[in-house]
Amino acid sequence: MTATLSTLSDNQRAILAIWYEVNASLSAYHKLVTAFGSAQQAWTAKAGAWQQLSIHHSHLKRHEEQQQTLDSINKIEAALNAKKYQLLFAEQAEFPTQLLQIFDPPPLLFCRGNAERLQQAQIAIVGSRKPTVHAQKTTFDMAQYLAQVGYVITSGLAMGVDKCAHFGALAQADPEYQGRTIGVMGTGIDVCYPNHHDHLFTQIVEQGGCLISELLPHTQPHKHTFPRRNRLVAGLGLATIVTEATIKSGSMITARLTSEQGKQVFAIPSHIDNSNAEGCHHLIREGATLIYHPQHVLDDVNVQLNTYPTQSGSRKPRQSADALPKSNTPHLNEGQQPSVASKTKVPEHLITVYEQLDWHGQDLDALLVSTELTPPQLIGQLMELELLGAISAQGGRYLRV
Structure with a gap:
């Protein structure tokens, strides 16, 4: 600390x-x-x-x-x-170096909780304040998965997607991976907003995450303070995931700022008649990376862990090894990729099949092609995965749970 x-x-x-x-x-x-x-x-x-x-x-x-x-x-x-809180100045080594690279860096940050999180590799997750049930689950699962492999999940503490992202990051059985989340506030460090999120704020601090604000104590929420918060969310992360958003939303501001900072924007697609996801579809049309599984994020983001983009487009070494995921999380510079099943307790002989599955479901024909197993072998392994509680079968399709 x-x-x-x-x-x-x-x-x-x-x-x-x-x-x-x-x-x-x-x-x-x-x-x-x-x-x-x-x-x-x-x-x-x-x-x-x-x-x-x-x-x-x-x-x-x-x-x-x-x-x-x-x-x-x-x-x-x-x-x-x-x-009651801490105060970090831009002149200090503890200040997050990535924020020094944005267009209008804050001169200081008020902080509650574990400020070391600010020096660790982060991925931002943002989205609608009124997400669909599917978007809530997807957000939670994305955050939980990325936190399990060592990333810190950064978001804006708002209702909806932000809240799901924070709780997903906090939902870790292994104490080593608990508290891997940062909440960026659009108020003073001592103001809880939304008011009913006091439990979330407390849980983040008590489990080893942190809350930050560039605003003075007692600053109340205002329409101008939240775009400022969004630029910090974008600035802290290696990339930003938008799980569901309308066209006119703060999430689109965060996505734009992420892109302007030379970082990657990921967007999750939905049904074309889902107006709540129109922002995601627009982002994909404009060049954001379409994803439907967190492994897609890891495949693209891990290459950034040894360097960090500056405003000029050059690449600057990260300040501390603490920025990299710790413990047994594989590092790209070791020539490895995190295994999809590394935290799922899937037996080794079932991993090939498990890794072909997603949260939307695959039918038997598709799995036979992708796994190159015989029908009896595939059905047997799917039954084992079901008994383990790792997958479920719905309407003839197999998906992760």
Whole structure:
């Protein structure tokens, strides 16, 4: 775990002061620090110098009343000392390096829980706030599977798909793989939104995941704060999966930002008359990768684990080996791929058949072609898999459970 800051340095207090006085405005913050050369110089500058930079009048008023700024900093530092949350600055090694590569990086992050998750390989999963039952199950299964092979699942803590993604990542029997999820908040770190998600927030922190926010404590939800959250979700992940989304949704914003950052967007198709999945179909038409199993994500994303794309399109080595999935998770640089059945307790002689199955179902004719088994051999192995509870038969088709 990252040590909680009990005392802020002068530079960190200046960063926090500017962040408070511009009310977490990214454009104003970066304009001031760029113009004055540092947060400390910007904070000690007169309000008149700020005004010459066309800083908003409300920010100027806060800058003129610096006692309020100092009081706010003292309250935050008291909360840090009380271990209510942590505060990571972009200057620190613990700060997620991938966020330094986005167009408008945050100068700091408030964090609750295990901040080490931020340094580990992440895949973002986003989607509709009102998903179909099928999308809920697909999201949960995707997240659970990817977490089982060592990835951290990042999402935005919203209702629907986000919630399913977080719970899927948390649903691990093996303690080593529990808590592999990061929730990016569109509010202050101490504000639970949606209100009824307090159990989810608590479970993420207690099981070893973490919650982060770039916004100041007590910041309430607003329509402008959620696109900001989405850019962090996109920025943290190696790629983004959209499981179900309408055309006009925050998920489409996250997908666009992911693409703009030079990363891969995956989309799950649905029935053509499912208006709730119209966004996914649009993404696929525009070049997103169609997937229907998490192994497809692994096949494409694992090649990114040793390098990370920068804004310029060049590739930069990742900062820490902790970014790679740990334990017995295979690494691409070892020339291996995670086995589909590695966590499913499927006997070795049944793996070939099991790996040909998906969540939509395969009929016997298709399986005979793909496995090259005789009908008696195939039927016998399918019966074994059914008895193990690994697959089920529905309408003459065999699928994973």
